[in-house]
Amino acid sequence: MSTVNKQPAMFQMLGGLGRWCLQSIEKFGDAAVLSAISLAHLFKRPWQGKHFMLQMYALGVGSLIIMAITGAFTGMVLALQGYYTLAKFGSESLLGSGVALSILRELGPVLGALMFVGRAGSSITAEIGIMRVTEQLDALQMMAINPHARVILPRIIATTLALPLLVSLFDVIGLAASYVVGVELLGVNAGAFTGEMVAKVIPMDLYAGWLKALVFGFLVGVICTYMGYRAEPTTEGVAQATTQAVVVSSVSILILDYVLSSIFL
Amino acid sequence: MIRTEHLTRKFGHITALDDVNLRIKPHETTVIMGGSGSGKTTLLRLLASLECPTSGNIYFGDESLVGIKQKRLYELRAKMGMVFQYSALLNSLSVFENVAFPLREHTDLDDVIIQTMVTMKLEQVGLRGFEDMMPSQLSGGMAKRVAFARAIAMDPEVVFFDEPTSGLDPISAGVISNMISDLTKKAKMTSIVVTHDVHAGLEIADHVILLWQGEVIIEGTSDMIRNSDDARVVQFIEGRPDGPIPFSRSETAFVDDLMHKPGTVRMSS
Amino acid sequence: MQSYRKVEVIVGIFVLVGVLSMSWMAIKLGQIGGMGTSGYTLSATFDDAGGLRVGADVMMAGVSIGRLSSIALNDDSEAVIHMEIQNDVHLSTDAIAAVRTKGIIGERYVRMSQGADDAVLASGDEIEETESAINIEDLISKYIFQGKE
Missing domain, CATH: 1.20.5 (Single alpha-helices involved in coiled-coils or other helix-helix interfaces)
Known part of the structure; x- marks a missing residue:
């Protein structure tokens, strides 16, 4: 258009904001509908057990190594930082409980989920997006295979179930690594370290961590499958969708983490 | 075999197809031609029920495909096959598994029989011995042949071809064209081909439908098309850049845009 | 395959x-399912349970014998706590429960002292003798005012 827009900048900005909100709500609804339709196939034949297995393998087993590495280094750095802070007050013996509570309640589920988004979530969006571009989704339709049941459902279920398992592994490795740094390297009393750890952790901490992981896993599955499925069927479309899937998932995880934490504490 | 009534499809304000009435006869090769943006791919997707029309109806046999139950549609799809423009092979599966895919999904045949059937289909497209290759290792022509083999794996009654020869070298394109007309004759299939390749299209067609801006401008046998006097048909077949189908897609007058007077609609000549 | x-x-x-x-x-x-099932529950009422939280240790002679399972306010505005005590630990009916602190700035725990009575507390019983948390502020202010008198 060659007309010069005479609207004041303020109105344009407000209009843009309004439009953005409406689009976001529309997308949110669309994603909810898409995943609801897909999840409905959970109760319908044919079962997608084999495809769920394959997704567990690709998404769950595939993320093991990155989870182990992030878990180990998170535990190590927590022990190191915690030690120097606590040493100022002469309460190094609290190191075990401090590390354990931070990992179990927050860092395990949140960092684990963020790494999972980068490793598994992006690959989900990219894969489904490419299936869209190369008409594989249409090809499935033409071969009387429902893409909701075959492509979306197994991925959502796999992310939902895999993330709590991965986060638990993250937790255990993180705790072990913090023990190594705290006790073996920095010389905190082994008994104080583990004793404090055991004494301060209550079952609710564990439940909260697992529930977070479960919710985040589901969220990653829903967002990333939606982004891929609704990707613009071009190369840039898929690239954009992948970036967006990672950004939206990560931000949602952080926001939802605050909400869940405020409920559980 | 397939019939459309007042078929209309709009994308927002753009009308991709406008009141199309067609009758596709069984055991024939119907070729839908038209320039890009003429609505031919949309028409094919509507016929295959991959999209829903804005208004109008499509009949497969006697059944309406509009508002059909998904379960019934999937049953009908057993009688349909489709070769996509970019082959659309499932890239996690080998050539063998791609061709075997519909058989494994929809039949209870055991492995030996599936093996035999896949070998037969691959032989038909001249790719026996390539079973273990992955789609990423195939050239465009080979991928299209595998897609062809997959489309006919269930011995469908109707096969849809979306631009079967685009992006292929002349020899591969010729091979594909031959396979389409051969199979239509031998296997009593109904083929519906969408293409902008005038030469190949007219060669294999029993019936040609020419689309322009979402409307059918002519239909008939290849000879009828070749001998048509309609200026738009002649322009399309001879591939002339300008004529009744204008070179410029702009809808406003150039002079007006230069003078910053937007919104003046150009007079049709 | x-x-x-x-x-x-x-x-x-x-x-x-x-x-x-x-x-x-x-x-x-x-310790889900571990100590929880093999222990028995005792309750105790404190005027001030200041600083105790669920999961805190219950100790006798410096040895952990259980943990705090719940803490709530009763109708008389007193704190009622429930403790899970290990099955192999027997407490006499006149045992004393006290809220104490590990070190000076450490966390609060419940210190149990064995009584002299032969009768033993069973699950669900209440400990009669309790000592509330020692409030350092109160102590200090008390000391100051005593000094003035």
């Missing part, structure tokens, strides 16, 4: 490792 078998096995191992991690944490850290 041979490769699919392999996938199944590896996924199986993955799930197993995950579940093992979960149960290790549950048993070792959360």
Whole structure:
């Protein structure tokens, strides 16, 4: 258009904001509908057990190594930082409980989920997006295979179930690594370290961590499958969708983490 | 075999197809031609029920495909096959598994029989011995042949071809064209081909439908098309850049845009 | 398909490792199902349970014998706590429960002192003798005012 827009900048900005909100709500609804339709196939034949297995393998087993590495280094750095802070007050013996509570309640589920988004979530969006571009989704339709049941459902279920398992592994490795740094390297009393750890952790901490992981896993599955499925069927479309899937998932995880934490504490 | 009534499809304000009435006869090769943006791919997707029309109806046999139950549609799809423009092979599966895919999904045949059937289909497209290759290792022509083999794996009654020869070298394109007309004759299939390749299209067609801006401008046998006097048909077949189908897609007058007077609609000549 | 078998096995191992991690944490850290089932419950009422929280240690002679399972306010505005005590520890009916602090700035715990009575507390019983948390501020102000008098 060659007309010069005479609207004041303020109105344009407000209009843009309004439009953005409406689009976001529309997308949110669309994603909810898409995943609801897909999840409905959970109760319908044919079962997608084999495809769920394959997704567990690709998404769950595939993320093991990155989870182990992030878990180990998170535990190590927590022990190191915690030690120097606590040493100022002469309460190094609290190191075990401090590390354990931070990992179990927050860092395990949140960092684990963020790494999972980068490793598994992006690959989900990219894969489904490419299936869209190369008409594989249409090809499935033409071969009387429902893409909701075959492509979306197994991925959502796999992310939902895999993330709590991965986060638990993250937790255990993180705790072990913090023990190594705290006790073996920095010389905190082994008994104080583990004793404090055991004494301060209550079952609710564990439940909260697992529930977070479960919710985040589901969220990653829903967002990333939606982004891929609704990707613009071009190369840039898929690239954009992948970036967006990672950004939206990560931000949602952080926001939802605050909400869940405020409920559980 | 397939019939459309007042078929209309709009994308927002753009009308991709406008009141199309067609009758596709069984055991024939119907070729839908038209320039890009003429609505031919949309028409094919509507016929295959991959999209829903804005208004109008499509009949497969006697059944309406509009508002059909998904379960019934999937049953009908057993009688349909489709070769996509970019082959659309499932890239996690080998050539063998791609061709075997519909058989494994929809039949209870055991492995030996599936093996035999896949070998037969691959032989038909001249790719026996390539079973273990992955789609990423195939050239465009080979991928299209595998897609062809997959489309006919269930011995469908109707096969849809979306631009079967685009992006292929002349020899591969010729091979594909031959396979389409051969199979239509031998296997009593109904083929519906969408293409902008005038030469190949007219060669294999029993019936040609020419689309322009979402409307059918002519239909008939290849000879009828070749001998048509309609200026738009002649322009399309001879591939002339300008004529009744204008070179410029702009809808406003150039002079007006230069003078910053937007919104003046150009007079049709 | 041979490769699919392999996938199944590896996924199986993955799930197993995950579940093992979960149960290790549950048993070792959360002590879910561990001490909870093998212990019995006692309650006690304090005027001031200041600083106690669920999960705090219950100790006798410096040895952990259980943990705090709930803490709530009763109708008389007193704090009622419930404790899970290990089955092999027997407390006499006149045992004393006191809220104490580990070190000066350490956390609060419940210190139990054995009584002289032969009768033993059973699950659900209430400990009669309690000592509330020592409030350092109160102590200091008391000391100051005593000094002035």
